[in-house]
Amino acid sequence: xxxxTRSLWTLIHGMGFGALYLLACSGAIALLFLxxxxxxxxxxxxxxxxxxxxYITVMSALAWLTVLSGTYVVxxxxxxxxxxxxxxxxxxxxxxxxxxxxxxxxxSLGMEWKEHVAWLVxxxxxxxxxVAIKYARDLKHSPPLRSAVIGFVATSLxxxxxxxxxxxxxxxxxxxxxxxxxxxxxxx
Amino acid sequence: MxxxxxxxDTSIPEKSDSSIPNGSAxxxxxxxxxxxxxxxxxxxxxxQSATVKSLLSIYKPTGALSxxxxxxxxxxxxxxxxxxxxxxxxxxxxxxxxxxxxxxxxLSLLATFPPLGDLL
Numbered sequence: 482x483x484x485x486t487r488s489l490w491t492l493i494h495g496m497g498f499g500a501l502y503l504l505a506c507s508g509a510i511a512l513l514f515l516x517x518x519x520x521x522x523x524x525x526x527x528x529x530x531x532x533x534x535x536y537i538t539v540m541s542a543l544a545w546l547t548v549l550s551g552t553y554v555v556x557x558x559x560x561x562x563x564x565x566x567x568x569x570x571x572x573x574x575x576x577x578x579x580x581x582x583x584x585x586x587x588x589s590l591g592m593e594w595k596e597h598v599a600w601l602v603x604x605x606x607x608x609x610x611x612v613a614i615k616y617a618r619d620l621k622h623s624p625p626l627r628s629a630v631i632g633f634v635a636t637s638l639x640x641x642x643x644x645x646x647x648x649x650x651x652x653x654x655x656x657x658x659x660x661x662x663x664x665x666x667x668x669x
Numbered sequence: 670m671x672x673x674x675x676x677x678d679t680s681i682p683e684k685s686d687s688s689i690p691n692g693s694a695x696x697x698x699x700x701x702x703x704x705x706x707x708x709x710x711x712x713x714x715x716x717q718s719a720t721v722k723s724l725l726s727i728y729k730p731t732g733a734l735s736x737x738x739x740x741x742x743x744x745x746x747x748x749x750x751x752x753x754x755x756x757x758x759x760x761x762x763x764x765x766x767x768x769x770x771x772x773x774x775x776l777s778l779l780a781t782f783p784p785l786g787d788l789l
Contacts, residue, residue, distance in 0.1 A: 552738060557730030590783055597712045597781040600738050601705045601774070604745055608701035612694050619688055625763035626691065629698045629770065636774055 486660035490554050495648050498547040502602070503645055505540045506638035509609075510631065512536060516620055517627050530617035537610040537634075544603040544637070551599065551648075558657050559592070574655035587654050591647035599644035605637040692756030695766045700752055702773030704745025709780035711737040713789050 484492075512533050560575045570577040578588040609630045613620065620627050715722045715733040725736025780786050 548738070552731055552734060553728070556734065560732065561730075593783045594781060596734055597708060597737070598778065600708045600741065601777055601781070604701050604704040604708075604742075605774070608697045611697045616689070616691070616694050619691070619694075622688075623691070623763070625767055626694055629694070629763070629767050632767070632771060633698075633701060633774070636778070640778065 482666040483662050483664040485658055485662055487555075487558050487657050489663065490550065491652060491657045494547060494550040494555050495645070495652070498543050498550060499641065499645055499648065502540060502543040502547055503638070503641055505536070505543065506634060506641065509537055509540060509634050510638070513620070513627065513631050513634065527617075533620075534610065534614035534617055537606065537613045541603065541606045541610040544606045544641070547641075548599050548603055552596070555657055556596065558659070559651075572659045574651070574657055577655045578651070584654050587647075587651055591651055595644045595647040595651070598640045601640045602637045602644070605633040605640075609633050609637075690758050690760050691763055692759040692761050693753060695761035695763055696749060696752035696756050698763075698770045699766050700745055700749035702770035702777075703748040704741060705777035706773045706780075707741035707744040708737065709777040709786070711741055712781060713786050716786065 516529070516533055558574075561573055563570065563573045563576045567573070570580055575588055575592070578584045578592075612626065612630050616623070616626055620630065711725070715725050715737055722733045725733040725740070727739060728735035780789065
């Protein structure tokens with residue numbers, strides 16, 4: 482049993498950073514609502530404010546790691562040019578998808594949208610982290626400030642969901658594979 | 670619209686909501702909208718001009734995506750720095766800032782959708 486280096490990086494990008502980000506989004510939205518509930522003042526402590534700031538900062542780091550690993554590690558393998566005379570397109574996912582009318586849209590719609598919309602996520606969540614840290618106490622008392630943070634976190638969830646969905650479907654139709662084979666467990 | 674127009678003359682309710690001036694928050698919120706729109710606009714421009722696409726390919730293995738995202742992040746950070754410098758320590762009408770930022774964010778989401786981006 483084993484995995485290739487390209488598959489491993491795809492896993493780290495999508496199932497590691499990306500999926501963790503998506504999971505963390507619901508937690509952030511729940512924390513922000515709890516933080517702003519009418520009873521929040523009674524239970525709120527500076528420690529809880531700090532937890533919210535740290536939580537969203539970790540999400541921000543995950544978002545940056547996701548887009549940077551996707552753009553600069555996995556994407557070059559996905560879009561690699563096909564050498565002349567190549568008949569097996571298995572190692573060239575973009576060319577493989579475009580070679581078949583039934584899968585062409587996964588690239589021209591799916592990948593084209595995913596690769597750009599994903600970059601809205603780190604921008605939105607970095608802003609949310611900055612505001613959550615600098616204005617921790619004010620989030621409870623300023624509805625416009627709270628709306629901005631919750632709105633941008635929710636939008637980042639939507640954008641990350643689009644990127645995650647198309648990432649999974651692209652990998653299902655034309656996986657990024659190849660490179661060195663890493664043995665995980667030895668068969669008998 | 671001048672950034673001065675967004676500094677609230679009648680911000681007493683918002684002023685009392687905040688323990689510290691909200692200018693830095695407003696700068697972060699609006700610049701996030703500007704950065705998002707920069708991603709979408711650069712994507713459209715790169716898609717429609719082979720010259721721009723080539724210029725934006727600052728890292729060949731990734732192609733134009735490298736330039737689109739790098740320059741969008743630069744625009745975002747420059748906008749954030751300028752707005753922070755302008756609004757730091759001041760009270761700003763956050764409702765108007767939110768309206769502008771969410772409009773920019775919605776436009777960005779729409780413009781990155783390839784069938785709509787191709788229409789522009």
